[in-house]
Amino acid sequence: MAQKETMTVNMGPQHPSTHGVLRLVIELDGEIIDKITPHIGYLHRGIEKLSEHRTYHQVLPLTDRMDYLAPMHNNLGYVLAVEKLLGVEVPERAKTVRVITAELTRLKSHLVWLACHALDIGAMTVFIYAFREREKIMQLYEKISGARMTSNYYRVGGLSRDVYDGFERDVQEIVDTFPGHFDTYEGLLTKNTIWLQRTIGNGVISAEDAIDAGITGPALRGSGVDWDLRRDNPYSGYEKYSFKVPVGEKCDTFDRYKVRLVEMREAVKIIAQALKDLKPGPVLADLPQVCYPPKENVYNSIEGLIHHFKIASEGFAVPEGEVYQGVENPKGELGYYIVSDGGNKPYRMRVRPPSFVNLSAIEKMAKGAMIADLVAVIGTLDIVLGEIDR
């Protein structure tokens, strides 16, 4: 009788297709994957612990360092959770600008996913094209917030400042040109034989298994579950916009690819609707005990300066209680669970990381596949290690 022996292969943490510092220990039977043991935590910075020692305003810059490909969504979930704790209402204009920038962030994140996923499977052209388009959004980010990645643009109660002059024109240009770019990507991939052979039937996970494993976002919709937090539990005014929620049928990598591409087109439609909806008005709630005063008051009056100093040094007190706020991050459901003891710092802040939970299903998706297909499975899960490790 032939003796069966497995071989152990180490992949990562320094590996181009693990999208960061993910280490996988794989047990192989020939070329077939028998077992995968992921090792994470290389990027652990203790963001949850740090936030217990900072005021609510000081926690905000920590949040966009988690999923650094979608920083505005991280900020959005956090400010919504704190606003829920406080029970405050945000001005309409701030809500609309939040929706526009959040959907731009979705495009930005999905473009990186498409670029890296395609590059991993061998389609280099798409990588170059997608990064060219991403640069447009990065430049817009820089104009809005001063930073290309760590935006830190939202504030509890609204926005840090109004958008710049010409914002509408720049966004309109993206709305007009991006659908054509998506056609280009689809032209390069959707009927490409190599792409089809690498993605169809790869990483199959049934809807039941996906829900059981806690998978959320496009990866869950690719398995045919019609669920989107923006539509089903709307926040920040998403109920005003109409958009389709794409779902897959075959639960494989190709269906998840199609879902994400339709999502990008829908994001552009949401941006177009929100842009029409954008009316002049205040971008910060009238809450002197929470929000920073306008800069002209700080520079020109002693009261304004003291006001600024009080909020910067002491922060604001938040009523005792606990809330959970989930938002539809490009990767899945990003949730903030904040417990307040009535003080000016969170007693406990928990981040529900979508990539962490999605990654835990990797063994279910890749077991029995060839080792080369594991790269496609990692790509289709669209993970960000900054958020997994926090």
Next chain:
Amino acid sequence: MAENNRAVVKLRERFAADIVDIKEFRGEVTVTVKKENIVAICDYLKTALAFNMLTDVTAVDYLGQEPRFLVVYNMYSIPNKDRLRIKAQVGESSCSIDTVSKVWSTADWLEREVFDLFGITFNNHPDLRRILMTEDWVGHPLRKDYPLQGPDREPYKGRLS
């Protein structure tokens, strides 16, 4: 009101002896329970009340109070599109609770994280190892008595302390 919540009504009928507290804050319902029947409660919530997705498992450390820890289960029902939060009391002296990873497999990694960062043991867990910290790490960083700077360093005297 929390009394009319569909899950609260059913839980009151079935598990009256286990319920410690029911609260509503900002429209979110939280049910605090004793830890002994947590698997039965979660199984009932999943099968009978369609809370098919376990969104999150985490813990909160109330240092100086008894019970010291609360293990928090945030769950979501995709058919009904509503949320429920269950909190289970875990004392410091018997710092363990049964695993719910047989009910939702999501709990596997999430409970490992709670074990790693809070030191709460999950009985019958299939693979209870540290997940974010290294295997040989001493202590549990998210406990309130664990210093922010780490164990062997002078506390920072600046604005954070």
